[in-house]
Amino acid sequence: MGYVPRIVDEHLARLLSGLPAVAIDGPKAVGKTATASRLAATTIALDIPSEVELLEADPRRLERLAAPILLDEWQRYPPVWDRVRRLVDADASPGRFLLAGSASPSAAIHSGAGRIVRLRMRPMSLAERTMASSAVSLASLFEGDRPTVGGHSTVGLGDYAEEIVTSGFPGIRSLDPDYRLDSLDGYLDALVEHDFAELGHVVRRPAALRAWLTAFAAATSTTASYNTVLDAATPGQSDKPAKTTTIAYRDTLARLWVLDELDAWPGPHTDIAGLTGSPKHHLADPALAARLLHVGAGALVDTPWPGKVRPREGTLLGALFESLVTLSVRVYAEQNRATVSHLRTRGGEHEIDLIVQRDDGRIVALEVKIARAATDRDVRHLAWLRGRLGDRLADCAVVTAGEVAYRRPDGIAVIPAALLGP
Numbered sequence: 001m002g003y004v005p006r007i008v009d010e011h012l013a014r015l016l017s018g019l020p021a022v023a024i025d026g027p028k029a030v031g032k033t034a035t036a037s038r039l040a041a042t043t044i045a046l047d048i049p050s051e052v053e054l055l056e057a058d059p060r061r062l063e064r065l066a067a068p069i070l071l072d073e074w075q076r077y078p079p080v081w082d083r084v085r086r087l088v089d090a091d092a093s094p095g096r097f098l099l100a101g102s103a104s105p106s107a108a109i110h111s112g113a114g115r116i117v118r119l120r121m122r123p124m125s126l127a128e129r130t131m132a133s134s135a136v137s138l139a140s141l142f143e144g145d146r147p148t149v150g151g152h153s154t155v156g157l158g159d160y161a162e163e164i165v166t167s168g169f170p171g172i173r174s175l176d177p178d179y180r181l182d183s184l185d186g187y188l189d190a191l192v193e194h195d196f197a198e199l200g201h202v203v204r205r206p207a208a209l210r211a212w213l214t215a216f217a218a219a220t221s222t223t224a225s226y227n228t229v230l231d232a233a234t235p236g237q238s239d240k241p242a243k244t245t246t247i248a249y250r251d252t253l254a255r256l257w258v259l260d261e262l263d264a265w266p267g268p269h270t271d272i273a274g275l276t277g278s279p280k281h282h283l284a285d286p287a288l289a290a291r292l293l294h295v296g297a298g299a300l301v302d303t304p305w306p307g308k309v310r311p312r313e314g315t316l317l318g319a320l321f322e323s324l325v326t327l328s329v330r331v332y333a334e335q336n337r338a339t340v341s342h343l344r345t346r347g348g349e350h351e352i353d354l355i356v357q358r359d360d361g362r363i364v365a366l367e368v369k370i371a372r373a374a375t376d377r378d379v380r381h382l383a384w385l386r387g388r389l390g391d392r393l394a395d396c397a398v399v400t401a402g403e404v405a406y407r408r409p410d411g412i413a414v415i416p417a418a419l420l421g422p
Helices: 008-018 032-037 049-057 079-090 157-166 177-198 206-218 226-233 243-255 286-292 297-302 316-335 376-392
Strands: 021-025 042-045 069-072 097-101 116-120 338-344 351-358 363-368 393-400 413-416
Touching: 008 021, 008 032, 008 116, 008 316, 021 032, 021 079, 032 069, 032 097, 042 049, 079 097, 079 116, 157 286, 157 297, 157 316, 177 206, 177 286, 206 226, 206 243, 206 286, 226 243, 286 316, 297 316, 316 338, 316 351, 316 363, 351 376, 363 376, 376 393
Parallel strands: 021 097, 021 116, 042 069, 069 097, 363 393, 393 413
Antiparallel strands: 338 351, 351 363
8 A cells, every 4th residue: 555645745845845843743653754754865764773872872873964855753762852952953954854753751851942843743644544525624614704514525424434443544434344353452462561661650459550541432522531541441340440540541641642632722712601621532543432342333333322431421433433533623723823621610501512723813714514514503502602702703613423514504614524624
């Protein structure tokens, strides 16, 4: 299988054309090496001991090699970060270094502020999976003139269920379905049995960690408290893991870029009172959540809640569809210099799944619904926010599993997930 173009390609090339060093962060298997290698003149794989030995024996080697130099899995040899930082201090010419890492190292390092720019790489979005041509761009929604929305998608509910379980990791999604399951199982096994230890975290009860991960997967797209997640992981058990243990789980999984929680929107400088600060729970790839819960595409479509762990209301397909859309919108937002968060008032009176805010303060609000069309009930929170923000809300839309993109009479757009792009 050849290289599948990624939305981050253009962004990375632009950064490297004007900056001396760029670090690409993301979970294992997300495609960092393949993407960075296309721009690199030299690659040093720091998960190979002999390469580390060469750098230790010859500290000035990086000054002689052809640039851009890709330092792959740099977290395996953290001193190279400070070495790059010092070389950039001495010569800040653009396009000198690429660093790709699948974990934040345990050793203390300088932030790299002002020398090394960090770029987050996530699994493949729906637009990158070429399910359909992107008929509606996030960039156009930011323009604020409510552009005409149109387009037709042949992607149905079953197709979205298949995409959830197929994975956005390029190497995994290219496998035959049976082998794909084996690969996802191997990914999770390595996470529990190897990756934690690599970061210096000894897991004394691997089964407890896997149970917590499974409960976290079942809490996808919710703001369930961590106590709720823990209770779901250990029903009826009196010897639950200590809070410090579960905090360590979360911290290590975040360092491995496997947890990708969606922060709560802090709000504008206006009086939108009572916004919650709780994040929404997401794993890096919805396929990991589906695999932890042992559900395939057929079970997602046919059964409201497969399995025993259930810390939320609604359907599992709806939760994982929202997670897939959230992943995709985050990829698109990075291209638009925008951040993504969610809005929820403390009493739950108002909730909006995705608040996309650009550097210039313009906002696009998105609700995610598994339905084919959007009812008045589906848009009520968007209408409420529009009333509060006025012109600061550039546009708002409901992202659906339907076939047709259109604008409702109230001006709110309805966009099938497969038709939305950067």
